[in-house]
Amino acid sequence: MTNPANNNNLSLIPVPSDELTKLRDLYLKDWPQNCVGYYTLDNFIRWLQKDPQIKALAILTLNNDDWRTDGTFVLADRYQLFLNTLNPSNERLRIALSLLDWSGGYKVSSFLERHRPAVLDVVDTQLHLQKEYDSLTLVYHMPRDEAIQMEIDCPDGFVVRAMNEDDAVVADNVWPNQHVGSLFLLKRLIKWNPNVGVFTKANNELVAWCFRLQGGFLGALQVKDTHQRMGLGRLVLKSITKKIGQMDQDVMACVGHENTPSKRLFESCGFKVIDKAFWLRTYPTKDFEWTDKYHFCILKMNKNILVKIPYKDWPKLRDLYVNRKLESNSFNMIQNFINWLQKDPTLEEESVKLYSLNGDWSDGTFIIQDHKTYITMNTLEDSQERLLAALRCLDKKEDYILYGFHERLKKTIEAYVKDFEIDKAPRTLWHHVELKQALAFNTDPPEGITLSPIRTEDIETVNNLWPHHHPGSELFVGRLIRLGQSVGAYDNDGNLVSWCLTLPLGALGLLQVQESHRRKGFGSLMVKAMAKMNAEKGIETLAPIIEENTASRAMFKNLGFVEINEIFWYGKTSNIIRNSTKKLYEINYKSKLINTTVFGV
Incomplete structure (x- = not known):
C-alpha cells in the first residue's frame, strides 16, 4: 500500500551495525525512564553478536544523523515491531513509522505510552488499519542491585534450571498468546536469552517457566494447571530476576493492567511500576500469513538513497x-x-x-x-x-x-x-609489476641528483609542464602533492627535473621529465622509485596508460610491468541526447575545464 509520508527527502536506512551500541547508550539518559529503549537495543546487539546474519531483522532510522541525539529507531523482527525515541515531540518517530510497509501486518510490541500518539496517528489516521488487539500493560522494574539479592527457595521435588529448545513446545502448547510463529519465537528466546524452567525431579517434567523477551521484558511466565498454588510462579520469577541481575542488568516486566494476581506477585517480590506499555497488532491488508519458515522482513524502503x-x-x-x-x-x-x-x-x-x-x-x-x-x-x-x-x-x-x-x-x-x-576517453590499459620485482629495483639517482617527495613550492612547475593542465588543474595537482605519495628528482640547485605522483586511483600518474633531462633514464627512475616505495609498504604498484602512448607502454614493459586488463573513463552530461560531438577532454563542467586524461600516464 502507498505510504502517506509527506517527507520526500526522508527514508528509512539501517543503523550501521557498529554504531548500534552508540544508539543504545543514548538511552542511559534519565535512568530508568529510558530503560525500555536501552534493553530492546541491547537484546538485539547481543543477538547479532551470536548471529550477524539474522534473517528478517532490520534496525532502522531516518536518513540523517539526528538519531545520534534523539535516538529515534524502529526495529522489525519478523512480524514484531519495536520502536522508541528520546524526542518528546514524537515527530521523527511518526515519520519513521509512516515509511514502513504495513501491508503484512505488525505486532507492535511493548511501546510506551508517550509514543502511543505517533503509533495511532499512522495506524488509525493515516492508514486506517484494522487492529486485532490493542492492549495496555504496566511496566514493572527492579534495579539490578536489588535483583541479585533475591532469595531462592526451591521446594522439595523440583529443580530450577535453564530450558532447552525442546521445552519450547511444552510452553507454546499452553501459552495463552500462542500464534503462528510463536514456537519459533520461544525456541529463539531459549537459545539466546536467559530463561528459567522448573522441572520435577521424579520425571523431569517442565511445570513452570519464564522467558526474557526481545524487548528485555520478562514474559510468558506460566505454571501448568496441575502444579498451581505451589509457589512455582514466585520461584521462576525470583530465579530469572536474580539471573538477570547477575548479568549486571535491571529487570523489567509487562503485566496486563487488569491481571491482578500477576500484579500482586510482582509487587510482593519488590517490583515497582515505572511506566505503561501497549501491545497492538494490525491485520494484514493483503493475503499473507507468517510461518516458522517465513523469514523475510515485511519492510519497504521508501526509495533507494x-x-x-x-x-x-x-x-x-x-x-x-x-x-x-x-x-x-x-x-x-x-x-x-x-x-x-x-x-x-x-x-x-x-x-x-x-x-x-x-x-x-x-x-x-x-x-x-x-x-x-x-x-x-x-x-x-x-x-x-x-x-x-x-x-x-x-x-x-x-x-x-x-x-x-x-x-x-x-x-x-x-x-x-x-x-x-x-x-569516452581513449582506450586505457592497466599495468602492474610484481612486488618482488619492485623491491629489487635499483633506485640510486645519478650524481648531482637527489630523490625526495615533491615540495609544495613546485606545484606550479608540475602543473605547468603537465600536458593536460587547464584552468583549475593547479588545485588538483596541489592536492596530489600535498596528500599523496610522490617522488621528485632535484638537482644540486634544488630544481625539480623529473617527477611522478599518485593518482586518486592509488596508481602512478603525471609522470614527467623536464626537456633538459630527457633521454637520461629519469622517467624509468621515477617509476622504479615509486614502485619500490610501494613494495616496501606491501602496496601493489599499478598504472593506467593510454593505448596510443606507445613510448610509455614500452618503458613500463621494459621495467617488468604487465598489461593485466583495460579500464575506462566515461563523461556523462545532463543532456539526454546521444549524438554528441564533444570530446571527453573538452567537456566544460560548471565553467571548469576538466580533462579526464589526467588519470593516465
Whole structure:
C-alpha cells in the first residue's frame, strides 16, 4: 500500500551495525525512564553478536544523523515491531513509522505510552488499519542491585534450571498468546536469552517457566494447571530476576493492567511500576500469513538513497577488496583516500564523499564522489544490480566523469549512462609489476641528483609542464602533492627535473621529465622509485596508460610491468541526447575545464 509520508527527502536506512551500541547508550539518559529503549537495543546487539546474519531483522532510522541525539529507531523482527525515541515531540518517530510497509501486518510490541500518539496517528489516521488487539500493560522494574539479592527457595521435588529448545513446545502448547510463529519465537528466546524452567525431579517434567523477551521484558511466565498454588510462579520469577541481575542488568516486566494476581506477585517480590506499555497488532491488508519458515522482513524502503559511510568504516570496506588488490577502483584506491583524510580530515565534509546504497555496503557496493564531478565505484555483487541502483541515485541534472572503472563493471556503467550524452576517453590499459620485482629495483639517482617527495613550492612547475593542465588543474595537482605519495628528482640547485605522483586511483600518474633531462633514464627512475616505495609498504604498484602512448607502454614493459586488463573513463552530461560531438577532454563542467586524461600516464 502507498505510504502517506509527506517527507520526500526522508527514508528509512539501517543503523550501521557498529554504531548500534552508540544508539543504545543514548538511552542511559534519565535512568530508568529510558530503560525500555536501552534493553530492546541491547537484546538485539547481543543477538547479532551470536548471529550477524539474522534473517528478517532490520534496525532502522531516518536518513540523517539526528538519531545520534534523539535516538529515534524502529526495529522489525519478523512480524514484531519495536520502536522508541528520546524526542518528546514524537515527530521523527511518526515519520519513521509512516515509511514502513504495513501491508503484512505488525505486532507492535511493548511501546510506551508517550509514543502511543505517533503509533495511532499512522495506524488509525493515516492508514486506517484494522487492529486485532490493542492492549495496555504496566511496566514493572527492579534495579539490578536489588535483583541479585533475591532469595531462592526451591521446594522439595523440583529443580530450577535453564530450558532447552525442546521445552519450547511444552510452553507454546499452553501459552495463552500462542500464534503462528510463536514456537519459533520461544525456541529463539531459549537459545539466546536467559530463561528459567522448573522441572520435577521424579520425571523431569517442565511445570513452570519464564522467558526474557526481545524487548528485555520478562514474559510468558506460566505454571501448568496441575502444579498451581505451589509457589512455582514466585520461584521462576525470583530465579530469572536474580539471573538477570547477575548479568549486571535491571529487570523489567509487562503485566496486563487488569491481571491482578500477576500484579500482586510482582509487587510482593519488590517490583515497582515505572511506566505503561501497549501491545497492538494490525491485520494484514493483503493475503499473507507468517510461518516458522517465513523469514523475510515485511519492510519497504521508501526509495533507494545514497548514505555516507563514516570514515572510520572505510578500512572495513577496503578490506572487503583484499583479494582484488590488482583491480582499479579497489583496495589501493580506497586506501589512497584513507591516507588523504588522515592528512586532511576536512576533505570528508568538503569534497570526498563515500556512499553506500541505503546504508548497506556488506557486498562491497560503494560510490565515491570527489568534488561533485568525479565519480568512482565498485561492487562485489555478481549481478551488480545494487551498484546500478546506487548510480541511479546520483543527480540526473549533474555532469559527471566516471573514472578508472574495471572492465567487469562496463555493462553496468553503460546501463546507467544509456539515456545520456556520453563521451569516452581513449582506450586505457592497466599495468602492474610484481612486488618482488619492485623491491629489487635499483633506485640510486645519478650524481648531482637527489630523490625526495615533491615540495609544495613546485606545484606550479608540475602543473605547468603537465600536458593536460587547464584552468583549475593547479588545485588538483596541489592536492596530489600535498596528500599523496610522490617522488621528485632535484638537482644540486634544488630544481625539480623529473617527477611522478599518485593518482586518486592509488596508481602512478603525471609522470614527467623536464626537456633538459630527457633521454637520461629519469622517467624509468621515477617509476622504479615509486614502485619500490610501494613494495616496501606491501602496496601493489599499478598504472593506467593510454593505448596510443606507445613510448610509455614500452618503458613500463621494459621495467617488468604487465598489461593485466583495460579500464575506462566515461563523461556523462545532463543532456539526454546521444549524438554528441564533444570530446571527453573538452567537456566544460560548471565553467571548469576538466580533462579526464589526467588519470593516465
